[in-house]
Amino acid sequence: MIKVGIVGGTGYTGVELLRLLAIHPQVSLEIITSRSEAGMPVSDLYPNLRGHVDLCFTVPDDAALSTCDVVFFATPHTVAMASVPSLIDRGVRVIDLSADFRLKNIPLWEKWYNTPHTCPHLAELAVYGLPELNREAIREAQLVAVAGCYPTAVQLGYMPLLEAGLIDPQHLIADAKSGVSGAGRKASFGTMLTEASENMKAYAVAGHRHLPEIRQGLNQMHGKEVGLTFVPHLTPMIRGIHATLYSQLLKSADLQSLFEQRFADEPFVDVMPAGSHPETRSVRGANVCRIAVHQPENADTVVVLSVIDNLVKGASGQAIQNMNIMFGLDERLGINHIATLP
Numbered sequence: 585m586i587k588v589g590i591v592g593g594t595g596y597t598g599v600e601l602l603r604l605l606a607i608h609p610q611v612s613l614e615i616i617t618s619r620s621e622a623g624m625p626v627s628d629l630y631p632n633l634r635g636h637v638d639l640c641f642t643v644p645d646d647a648a649l650s651t652c653d654v655v656f657f658a659t660p661h662t663v664a665m666a667s668v669p670s671l672i673d674r675g676v677r678v679i680d681l682s683a684d685f686r687l688k689n690i691p692l693w694e695k696w697y698n699t700p701h702t703c704p705h706l707a708e709l710a711v712y713g714l715p716e717l718n719r720e721a722i723r724e725a726q727l728v729a730v731a732g733c734y735p736t737a738v739q740l741g742y743m744p745l746l747e748a749g750l751i752d753p754q755h756l757i758a759d760a761k762s763g764v765s766g767a768g769r770k771a772s773f774g775t776m777l778t779e780a781s782e783n784m785k786a787y788a789v790a791g792h793r794h795l796p797e798i799r800q801g802l803n804q805m806h807g808k809e810v811g812l813t814f815v816p817h818l819t820p821m822i823r824g825i826h827a828t829l830y831s832q833l834l835k836s837a838d839l840q841s842l843f844e845q846r847f848a849d850e851p852f853v854d855v856m857p858a859g860s861h862p863e864t865r866s867v868r869g870a871n872v873c874r875i876a877v878h879q880p881e882n883a884d885t886v887v888v889l890s891v892i893d894n895l896v897k898g899a900s901g902q903a904i905q906n907m908n909i910m911f912g913l914d915e916r917l918g919i920n921h922i923a924t925l926p
């Protein structure tokens with residue numbers, strides 16, 4: 585059994601890790617941390633886990649965490665950076681859901697996260713945890729930086745087109761909508777029911793911290809710098825991301841076949857039949873990205889629709905997918921759930 589520790593067990597991605605890992609056949613949950621709820625039985629805070637998780641929250645302690653085979657960080661940015669060096673030194677494998685190790689360009693990371701990076705050498709060592717892009721490197725990784733939620737939906741949608749060199753890489757436009765759980769569990773005005781329901785708005789149009797992360801991945805697919813406009817929106821749903829991706833075709837191709845072939849062996853990317861419109865509720869609770877590709881009126885604009893559950897394929901499910909790959913398990917183990925509908 586793989587001994588697992590989770591730092592940040594009270595947050596939305598933390599409890600989603602618990603929901604999935606509690607019934608993972610190869611996992612033994614050992615440590616679940618929370619500073620605010622230390623001492624409380626996990627199932628008192630999250631009754632959905634009654635009968636499945638009998639641990640209490642404990643305060644984060646690197647020495648205790650180092651007894652685990654793998655530690656997940658489901659914490660705000662900069663928290664993992666403080667503990668990961670000592671865990672890595674002690675031979676523990678780490679899967680970080682935050683953005684601490686996602687960017688290779690440290691000055692760029694420091695600019696977008698507005699703080700010094702305290703362990704650039706580990707950012708260099710880290711493997712970006714998007715299995716469809718980096719599966720082989722993930723197998724051997726000691727430190728995985730799980731891809732962000734918007735970045736997962738956008739990168740998977742553009743992947744076949746950029747790899748095939750079929751689109752103008754300088755004028756990519758990603759229009760993305762997220763549910764409110766994307767902002768985490770901490771209280772804020774913007775996520776109050778009275779503010780977020782019956783409402784929709786764009787935010788961070790001038791620049792969102794996911795822009796450099798998405799560009800980094802798209803650059804890898806294209807082999808050179810791409811030009812991307814990324815506009816996130818907050819929508820009145822709890823879970824889900826819907827990305828509508830625009831680009832200009834450089835040459836004609838059978839786009840449906842291109843997408844079907846690119847993802848034929850991917851267990852968690854579902855290319856829908858031609859003409860489909862994937863819905864966020866079709867991936868709710870599931871570790872799946874559903875994609876459809878359109879070419880309206882056969883003109884030269886391609887429109888890709890890409891949907892994920894931000895807490896599953898956009899975070900905790902994908903983190904476990906990475907763990908399965910790192911430990912040589914069947915990639916689908918424990919995360920092959922069907923979405924809840926309606």
Ligand SMILES: NC(=O)C1=CN([C@@H]2O[C@H](COP(=O)(O)OP(=O)(O)OC[C@H]3O[C@@H](n4cnc5c(N)ncnc54)[C@H](OP(=O)(O)O)[C@@H]3O)[C@@H](O)[C@H]2O)C=CC1
Binds near residue numbers: 595682767
């Ligand atoms: N929500 C989403 O859709 C996605 C989130 N992510 C990323 O995952 C990470 C977690 O997100 P989310 O679950 O939404 O966040 P939440 O705000 O819901 O939860 C944060 C968790 O971290 C713990 N925590 C906070 N500060 C510290 C600290 N200094 N030391 C130790 N633990 C701490 C909190 O518990 P306590 O304060 O009790 O210790 C809590 O359990 C973030 O980096 C986020 O960007 C990634 C993809 C999608």
Ligand SMILES: CC(=O)N[C@@H](CCC(=O)OP(=O)(O)O)C(=O)O
Binds near residue numbers: 681762765
């Ligand atoms: C709706 C909302 O607020 N979403 C968050 C992104 C979700 C997230 O936590 O980002 P990571 O994937 O990088 O961890 C935001 O825009 O900052």
